[in-house]
Amino acid sequence: MATTPLASVCVHSSTLTPKPEDLRSSLSSAFADPEQRKRLLGGFLCLGLLGLIFGVNIKHFVHAWSTDENYSHGFLVPLISLYFANQAAMQGPVRLRGGTILGILLLGLSLFGRLAMVLIPIPFLGDLAFLVGVAGVCALLAGTEALRRYWFAIFFLIFMVPLPIALYTKIASPLQLLASQLATAFMNVTGVPVLCEGNMMTLPGDIQMFVAEACSGMRQLTGFLALTAAVAYLASRPWWYRLAVVASAIPIALTANVARVILTGYVMYFVDPQYASGTYHTLEGLLMMGFGLSLLRGGCWVLDQICAITRPPVPTETPAS
Secondary structure (H helix, E strand, O other): OOOOHHHHHHHHHHOOOOOOHHHHHHHHHHHHOOHHHEEEEEEEHHHHHHHHEEEEEEEHHHHHHHHHHHHHHHHHHHHHHHHHHHHHHOOOOOOOOOOOHHHHHHHHHHHHHHHHHHHHOOHHHHHHHHHHHHHHHHHHHHHHHHHHHHHHHHHHHHHHHHHHHHHHHHHHHHHHHHHHHHHHHHHHOOOOOOOOEEEEEEEEEEEEEOOOOHHHOOOHHHHHHHHHHHHHHOOOHHHHHHHHHOOOOHHHHHHHHHHHHHHHHHHHHOOOHHHOOOOHHHHHHHHHHHHHHHHHHHHHHHHHHHHHHOOOOOOOOOOOO
């Protein structure tokens, strides 16, 4: 059967537009080229040396992720960063040029941070220096264009870094007190008289509920900051839209956490205090996380409507008379 012109065009166009290569295919293609293979092996060698130099910090990561519920999401962060790197690789190949000076500067800064950690035993310094070193390896071996392409995949690793205890406490303590006060005010308005003394809430019947540091909202805050950063990066929207999405992480996390404290108070008062601890308390946390996701989705919907209103109209062609 003869091929129709339309079929010919379809076949021809499909051969001209090859499927974009993902990160794995790009690495395989680079490894097949002898010149690029040297760069690739050099990059893996540099990353291996970086891992040896910052071995203490990598152990610090794993220990924090394994023992502290506030950072239990840390195991997922490198995998999500790989996903972003894969998405960036599918945009096409990058030119391997420049980046030598920038890469050396970043690696020098990274090593300086590691040495500073010897004098000032604060793992947070070495943790950040490790991420700077990863960026330095990328710039040195793949060039500045690759660093611009993969910057978010590297930046996203910041969400796996545990905060110093002093900094964590400075942020968590005010949030803990604010959650207690807002929950008390809401319950009083809804007809449940509550006395708040610091982080201790006293309900009718001498039922006492202590808002612990774990209920400060830090877990929700770190989780929603990572989530909103990912949503903002993937969204094909104006800069103000992305900024608003990231900024929304703070009120969303605070609202979800206060709602969790209020729900716990209601359960203790109207049902039984035993249902406000253990597995039941964990289920409340999951429920409020879903509530926070609903708030984020609603906020994105509002921003989408604003985008639709502010988007300039598409010019229409007037038919020739």
